[in-house]
Amino acid sequence: MYTVFVVGTAGSGKSTLTSSFSDWLRGQEQSTLLVNLDPAAHSLPYEPDVDVRDYVDYERIMVSRRLGPNAALIASIREVARYVEELKEDVNSFNPDFVIVDTPGQLELFAFRREGLILTENIGVEGRKTMLFILDPIFCTNVKNFVASTFLASSIYLSFGLPMIQVLNKIDAVPREHVERIQGWSESMDSLLVDLEDKLKGGLMVFSREVAQAVYDIISSIPIIPVSSISMEGFPELHAVLTRIVSEGELELR
Amino acid sequence: MYTVFVVGTAGSGKSTLTSSFSDWLRGQEQSTLLVNLDPAAHSLPYEPDVDVRDYVDYERIMVSRRLGPNAALIASIREVARYVEELKEDVNSFNPDFVIVDTPGQLELFAFRREGLILTENIGVEGRKTMLFILDPIFCTNVKNFVASTFLASSIYLSFGLPMIQVLNKIDAVPREHVERIQGWSESMDSLLVDLEDKLKGGLMVFSREVAQAVYDIISSIPIIPVSSISMEGFPELHAVLTRIVSEGELELR
Numbered sequence: 001m002y003t004v005f006v007v008g009t010a011g012s013g014k015s016t017l018t019s020s021f022s023d024w025l026r027g028q029e030q031s032t033l034l035v036n037l038d039p040a041a042h043s044l045p046y047e048p049d050v051d052v053r054d055y056v057d058y059e060r061i062m063v064s065r066r067l068g069p070n071a072a073l074i075a076s077i078r079e080v081a082r083y084v085e086e087l088k089e090d091v092n093s094f095n096p097d098f099v100i101v102d103t104p105g106q107l108e109l110f111a112f113r114r115e116g117l118i119l120t121e122n123i124g125v126e127g128r129k130t131m132l133f134i135l136d137p138i139f140c141t142n143v144k145n146f147v148a149s150t151f152l153a154s155s156i157y158l159s160f161g162l163p164m165i166q167v168l169n170k171i172d173a174v175p176r177e178h179v180e181r182i183q184g185w186s187e188s189m190d191s192l193l194v195d196l197e198d199k200l201k202g203g204l205m206v207f208s209r210e211v212a213q214a215v216y217d218i219i220s221s222i223p224i225i226p227v228s229s230i231s232m233e234g235f236p237e238l239h240a241v242l243t244r245i246v247s248e249g250e251l252e253l254r
Numbered sequence: 255m256y257t258v259f260v261v262g263t264a265g266s267g268k269s270t271l272t273s274s275f276s277d278w279l280r281g282q283e284q285s286t287l288l289v290n291l292d293p294a295a296h297s298l299p300y301e302p303d304v305d306v307r308d309y310v311d312y313e314r315i316m317v318s319r320r321l322g323p324n325a326a327l328i329a330s331i332r333e334v335a336r337y338v339e340e341l342k343e344d345v346n347s348f349n350p351d352f353v354i355v356d357t358p359g360q361l362e363l364f365a366f367r368r369e370g371l372i373l374t375e376n377i378g379v380e381g382r383k384t385m386l387f388i389l390d391p392i393f394c395t396n397v398k399n400f401v402a403s404t405f406l407a408s409s410i411y412l413s414f415g416l417p418m419i420q421v422l423n424k425i426d427a428v429p430r431e432h433v434e435r436i437q438g439w440s441e442s443m444d445s446l447l448v449d450l451e452d453k454l455k456g457g458l459m460v461f462s463r464e465v466a467q468a469v470y471d472i473i474s475s476i477p478i479i480p481v482s483s484i485s486m487e488g489f490p491e492l493h494a495v496l497t498r499i500v501s502e503g504e505l506e507l508r
Contacts, residue, residue: 009362011328042322058323068296069312069323070359074265105324106360108263112393112402139366148413152366155405159398161454200415210471211412 002246003099003124007156008134009107013169013229018102019046020229031096038104039076050090055083073109081115084122091123099124111156120160128246131162137174140182143195147215154218163245164222172228179226186224189216256500257353257378262388263361267423267483272356273300274483285350292358293330304344309337327363335369338376345377353378365410374414382500385416391428394436397449408472417499418476426482433480440478443470
């Protein structure tokens with residue numbers, strides 16, 4: 001049983017990827033369990049097998065505690081963590097090849113609060129978990145935003161300590177050369193540095209080389225796989241990297 | 255006119271700091287304008303002078319477009335960016351010493367979408383803007399989370415390109431030695447690495463050593479000021495760093 005946590009900023013396409021990739025996995029005769037961890041999910045493009053909304057009701061929390069939407073999101077994720085044992089048992093009662101866990105819409109509720117850590121530590125089998133960090137190719141077309149995304153990914157990588165794969169999602173939505181440029185940055189530090197020096201100015205430019213080096217070190221441990229949740233392009237590669245990482249274990253993080 | 259954008263993850267205390275620091279500034283006879291950019295703010299601890307909720311109604315967007323809370327937050331911030339000219343004029347019609355801009359509750363709606371960039375580029379006077387990134391001392395007590403927060407801050411620093419100050423907020427809520435430990439990490443690379451190597455294992459340890467080293471140069475250009483919004487401790491230091499950064503300009507980024 002491999003457990004895959006899908007994380008990314010709001011609107012990056014976590015739920016769509018969860019839905020589409022699980023369809024693909026099932027097409028490969030891999031049994032797949034879908035978990036929704038977002039108590040505020042309104043509608044989902046898939047039918048969750050384990051659904052946190054069975055335990056936590058965002059709307060009820062907002063109304064009964066008279067909270068605004070932001071405070072209610074925080075209160076909800078706290079409540080989710082209280083049901084971690086139930087969620088763990090729900091997942092363990094199945095024994096699928098893959099567990100795909102779709103995380104809350106707002107990344108920071110999961111990634112920068114202790115509740116996220118409690119959930120990833122308890123759901124799935126130790127040593128057989130990975131995290132998919134979704135990159136938005138429209139945001140990442142600008143080299144500064146690409147670097148910002150990479151730093152964000154490494155931030156999450158460090159705090160969770162799980163092997164991570166960056167998924168460059170929605171490649172159907174941007175010209176092919178944008179995807180190639182992003183892949184180029186991840187493959188050649190020089191190409192990243194040239195484009196970065198062109199975009200940064202003044203005091204920030206002094207950091208170009210250090211930043212490029214840091215980003216390059218990070219990316220060498222976090223592969224980037226371009227995929228489309230619409231055409232399913234890239235899913236065989238994603239599946240191959242996932243199984244390799246989980247089967248080879250922690251020593252193969254880099 | 256100095257413009258200060260207050261950013262941080264949900265619950266880090268952006269609005270409380272906005273309120274308390276502006277009280278302090280006014281006590282120093284600095285005229286201060288308060289701007290709320292969160293269309294989903296339910297109640298605020300201060301009275302905004304310019305309020306995005308006069309233009310964008312989160313609840314109405316949610317109901318009229320039949321969106322869930324996450325999708326409605328994204329739609330709202332898009333709508334906010336459409337009113338950027340109005341917001342700019344509202345701010346410019348005053349001419350205060352300080353403009354304090356409280357940003358949306360969910361950091362990623364502002365920091366990892368192009369709307370955030372549009373707003374910071376248009377509000378305030380070029381070359382006289384800074385960003386306060388709020389650190390939560392409870393989250394940052396763990397060295398991995400401290401590094402994760404620093405990566406997050408660098409990510410935002412690079413994509414906005416504004417001088418940044420990290421504000422270690424809520425120091426009244428944690429033991430003094432926690433604050434000192436966090437300050438120690440920011441002042442000595444060795445102390446950071448010793449604690450980090452103690453916490454990380456396997457492949458992650460190699461990764462952290464290289465990356466922490468490279469990113470340390472960036473950290474050194476983002477000072478950390480411990481403050482309490484309750485006791486106002488640290489506000490004189492914050493004010494001093496703010497005015498120094500803005501008056502000395504970009505060359506003093508490091």
